[in-house]
Structure formats: C-alpha cells, structure tokens
Amino acid sequence: MRSRARTAAGANAPAFRGERAGSSSASLSGADRTGDRPILIRGAGVITMDPAIGELGRADILVRSGMIADIGERINATPDVEVIESTNMIALPGFVDGHRHMWEGVIRGTLPTEDVAGYFHRVNEGFAPAFSPEDAYIGTLISAYGALDAGVTTVFDWSHIQNSAEHTAACISALRESGVRAVFAFGPGTQGRTRWPDDVLRLKREEFASDHQLVTLALAGISPEHVPDAIAKAHFALAREAGVILTIHAGLAGMGTPGAIERYGKEGQLGPSVNLVHCNTISDTEWHIIAETGTSVSITPAVEMQMGHGVPPIQQAMDAGVKLSLGVDVETSVPGDMFTQMRAVYGLQRMNAFSRRLQGQEAPRMLGVKDVLEYATVAGAIATGLGDRIGMLSPGRQADIVLLRADTVNTAPISDMLSAVVLNMDARNVDTVMVAGRIVKRDGQMRGIDRDRLVSRLYAARDRVFKASNTPLASTEHRMA
Numbered sequence: 001m002r003s004r005a006r007t008a009a010g011a012n013a014p015a016f017r018g019e020r021a022g023s024s025s026a027s028l029s030g031a032d033r034t035g036d037r038p039i040l041i042r043g044a045g046v047i048t049m050d051p052a053i054g055e056l057g058r059a060d061i062l063v064r065s066g067m068i069a070d071i072g073e074r075i076n077a078t079p080d081v082e083v084i085e086s087t088n089m090i091a092l093p094g095f096v097d098g099h100r101h102m103w104e105g106v107i108r109g110t111l112p113t114e115d116v117a118g119y120f121h122r123v124n125e126g127f128a129p130a131f132s133p134e135d136a137y138i139g140t141l142i143s144a145y146g147a148l149d150a151g152v153t154t155v156f157d158w159s160h161i162q163n164s165a166e167h168t169a170a171c172i173s174a175l176r177e178s179g180v181r182a183v184f185a186f187g188p189g190t191q192g193r194t195r196w197p198d199d200v201l202r203l204k205r206e207e208f209a210s211d212h213q214l215v216t217l218a219l220a221g222i223s224p225e226h227v228p229d230a231i232a233k234a235h236f237a238l239a240r241e242a243g244v245i246l247t248i249h250a251g252l253a254g255m256g257t258p259g260a261i262e263r264y265g266k267e268g269q270l271g272p273s274v275n276l277v278h279c280n281t282i283s284d285t286e287w288h289i290i291a292e293t294g295t296s297v298s299i300t301p302a303v304e305m306q307m308g309h310g311v312p313p314i315q316q317a318m319d320a321g322v323k324l325s326l327g328v329d330v331e332t333s334v335p336g337d338m339f340t341q342m343r344a345v346y347g348l349q350r351m352n353a354f355s356r357r358l359q360g361q362e363a364p365r366m367l368g369v370k371d372v373l374e375y376a377t378v379a380g381a382i383a384t385g386l387g388d389r390i391g392m393l394s395p396g397r398q399a400d401i402v403l404l405r406a407d408t409v410n411t412a413p414i415s416d417m418l419s420a421v422v423l424n425m426d427a428r429n430v431d432t433v434m435v436a437g438r439i440v441k442r443d444g445q446m447r448g449i450d451r452d453r454l455v456s457r458l459y460a461a462r463d464r465v466f467k468a469s470n471t472p473l474a475s476t477e478h479r480m481a
C-alpha cells in the first residue's frame with residue numbers, strides 16, 4: 001500500500017448515484033437492518049488515521065461481517081459483494097463525538113445567549129423536569145439521526161434525563177433504534193425521582209451484559225470539585241464495580257473547589273476508565289496527572305466559548321501531551337456536526353499561538369489539520385473506551401466509515417485530502433455513512449426514516465415540554481401547523 005496522499009477525485013470521475021438511494025420505510029427504524037452483504041468501497045481516497053497505513057490517494061476497502069476485512073489498491077470483488085463506486089469520495093473513519101446530551105434534541109436552538117449558570121437554570125431546572133419518557137426518546141433519536149447524517153458514527157451520550165426507569169428505557173431504545181454507535185452514560189434525573197446512580201448495576205446486568213453491542217454503558221457522575229467526597233467517591237467506586245467508564249464534568253470557570261482532580265489523581269482514582277469533560281480551569285499539575293494516568297478528556301470548544309466555561313484548554317493539553325476528544329455537548333446552542341468542533345479548535349489554538357508570537361514570545365507548535373482530525377476520531381474512540389475497535393480504518397476494526405463527496409462545488413479540486421476535510425468540508429459533503437458495516441446514509445439520504453412522522457412527533461414533544469415547563473415560545477418560534 002502507498003502511504004502518499006494524492007488528489008482523490010479525477011476531473012472525469014463519474015458521479016456516484018447509489019442504486020438503492022432514496023429507500024424509505026414506514027417505520028422510525030433508522031438503520032438498514034438487511035445489509036449483511038459484504039461491501040466493497042471502490043476507488044476512494046482514504047484517510048485511515050492508522051499510522052501504519054496513512055493516507056491512500058486511491059484504494060478499495062472491503063467490509064465483511066461489519067468489520068474492515070481489507071484495505072488495498074485493488075481488491076477483487078466476489079459476486080456476493082455490493083460495490084460502492086467511490087472515485088469521487090474520501091473515506092474517513094466515522095467521527096466520534098466525545099460528549100453530548102442527546103435528549104436535548106427536543107430543545108435544539110433554544111439557548112443562544114445563556115451562560116453556564118443560565119443553562120443549568122433553564123435546562124436542568126426548567127426543561128428537564130417537564131420531559132416525559134417519550135420526549136426523552138424522541139430527543140435522543142433525533143440527535144442520533146442528526147449525528148449520523150453529519151458523519152458522526154459514535155456519540156458519548158451524557159444522559160441526565162433519568163427521571164424514572166421509563167425514561168432510561170426510552171433513551172436506550174432510541175439509541176438502539178437509531179443505528180448509531182453510542183455509549184449511554186447513565187446520569188442524574190430531576191425532582192428526586194431518579195434511580196441514579198445505583199441503578200447502573202442493574203442496567204449493566206440486564207441491558208449491557210455484553211460489551212460487544214453497538215450501545216455500551218458508562219456512568220455519568222459528579223466531580224469531587226462539586227460534591228462532598230462521600231458522594232464523588234461512591235460514583236468512582238460504583239463505576240469500577242459495574243466495570244464501566246465514569247464520565248464527569250470538571251474544571252468549569254467559577255464553579256467548584258479547585259485541586260480536587262489533583263487530589264483524586266494522587267489517590268489513584270484516575271485512569272483510562274475515567275473521562276473528564278471541559279477541564280477549562282484545571283491546573284498544569286492536574287494536566288500532567290491526566291497525561292500520566294491516561295485519563296481521557298473531552299472538550300466541547302464551541303459551547304465552552306459561547307457559554308463561558310473558560311478558554312478551551314487546547315494548549316494546556318498539548319503541553320502535557322494529552323490528545324483531546326471533541327464533543328458537541330448541547331444542541332441548544334451549537335450544531336451537531338464535528339466539522340464545527342474541529343474548526344473551533346484549529347482556529348482557537350492557532351490564534352492564541354500567533355498572539356504569543358505578536359507579543360514577542362516564543363510561539364508554541366501550531367495545531368495541524370491531522371491533529372484535529374485525530375481528536376475527532378482516534379481520541380474520541382479512546383475516550384469512549386472503544387480505542388481498539390473504532391477511530392481508524394484498519395483491517396480488523398469495526399466498519400464505521402464515512403464517505404465524503406470530493407466533487408462538490410464547495411470542495412473541488414482537492415489537492416490535500418486532510419485539509420479539504422478539516423478546512424473546506426461540512427455536513428453537506430457526507431454522502432454515505434456506515435456503522436458496523438450497516439449503511440445508514442447513502443447518496444446523501446438517510447435511510448429508513450419516516451421524516452414526516454419523526455418531525456411531527458418532535459414538534460409535539462417541543463410544544464408539550466414548553467407548556468409543562470411554563471416556557472414561553474420565542475416570537476421567532478416556528479409553527480408547523
């Protein structure tokens with residue numbers, strides 16, 4: 001295999017129109033469940049993110065039994081194989097969103113101006129108590145579809161809408177139905193109705209006994225910065241007992257007791273099965289402890305900049321040698337794609353580095369496009385506990401693959417595949433998406449979604465939640481009927 005990148009699409013590359021495009025079913029079931037047929041992606045430019053393979057200007061990818069069986073310049077198609085002609089495509093590992101509250105799909109775009117405290121007030125105290133299980137279900141489902149549509153094949157879902165066992169079941173079934181790969185992080189609920197966190201043990205036993213499912217389990221806990229040790233340590237112990245990742249928000253500006261992450265690191269509580277989110281204000285010592293212990297960090301740069309969490313800690317992480325996972329966080333305030341997150345990180349780190357140079361200081365290394373692509377794929381895979389299964393296109397890994405159109409008016413001609421993906425493309429380039437070898441989007445269309453029914457359920461949920469939480473609709477609200 002070559003490892004030298006070259007232009008992905010020739011000028012005469014035929015436009016790909018999938019034969020089975022536009023299929024739809026009457027159900028809300030998102031994934032095409034029939035696709036156990038092997039698939040050959042033929043002639044794509046390939047960004048593998050696997051350091052041993054690199055980028056391939058033109059290559060084939062064979063998918064068999066949901067996994068990548070082979071990658072090479074020319075793989076013969078046996079008669080049983082479905083061929084996807086991809087000469088005008090760039091293949092990439094599916095993006096991994098390292099932190100999102102998916103149930104908030106129902107309240108998308110409702111908080112353009114709130115800061116963190118305002119967000120807690122409006123969402124956790126306002127909207128959340130009003131959510132029925134159906135609302136949590138439809139919010140999670142639409143967030144998953146939005147993710148898949150944008151090439152995000154895995155989401156770390158920090159699900160703090162666990163107001164009852166019915167809410168929990170609704171969120172899990174939405175994730176499973178959508179076809180997305182997800183880590184369901186079982187979180188708090190409201191109004192003292194929650195069975196969190198202890199119910200994580202039952203969930204592990206009854207729903208997630210196997211780790212080899214598309215949806216796996218984590219515990220969403222609370223940082224020792226924000227609650228007494230008796231509570232925080234119980235969360236750490238419970239996650240260990242359940243054998244799942246513990247994910248906690250940490251290092252938010254103006255909130256909590258500083259130094260708690262350092263103390264927990266020294267006590268041996270941190271490690272690869274702990275995921276810290278945001279980390280805007282934690283100390284350099286804490287960053288070094290995070291690096292030494294292999295603790296993962298997910299930042300959500302667009303939301304952090306908009307809501308005042310503090311400066312996204314990209315430079316601190318780079319200085320400590322920590323590779324960050326990126327997340328959307330809340331669709332109340334930002335879009336659900338990873339192009340936005342990658343460009344936020346890229347622009348911010350470089351702006352700060354140039355700013356140091358302009359002040360006569362030594363500038364740190366500037367982030368490159370491959371760095372941020374690594375954040376959005378490989379680092380996300382590690383943060384979700386799936387570092388050996390996804391995040392790269394390599395034989396033996398799960399076939400979570402995105403095909404990005406390279407012949408579009410917003411990107412052609414492509415002279416550098418990595419730059420094109422990070423700097424020029426957006427969700428409109430996402431042509432085909434597969435998760436574990438199952439095609440959920442093809443020829444630019446999501447498969448198997450009854451959009452009219454989905455959208456009318458969403459509007460009904462939105463209206464119900466606004467009414468039950470006594471939230472007035474904005475004058476700019478859109479009415480379906």
Ligand SMILES: [Zn+2]
Nearest residue numbers: 158249277329
């Ligand atoms: Zn969050």
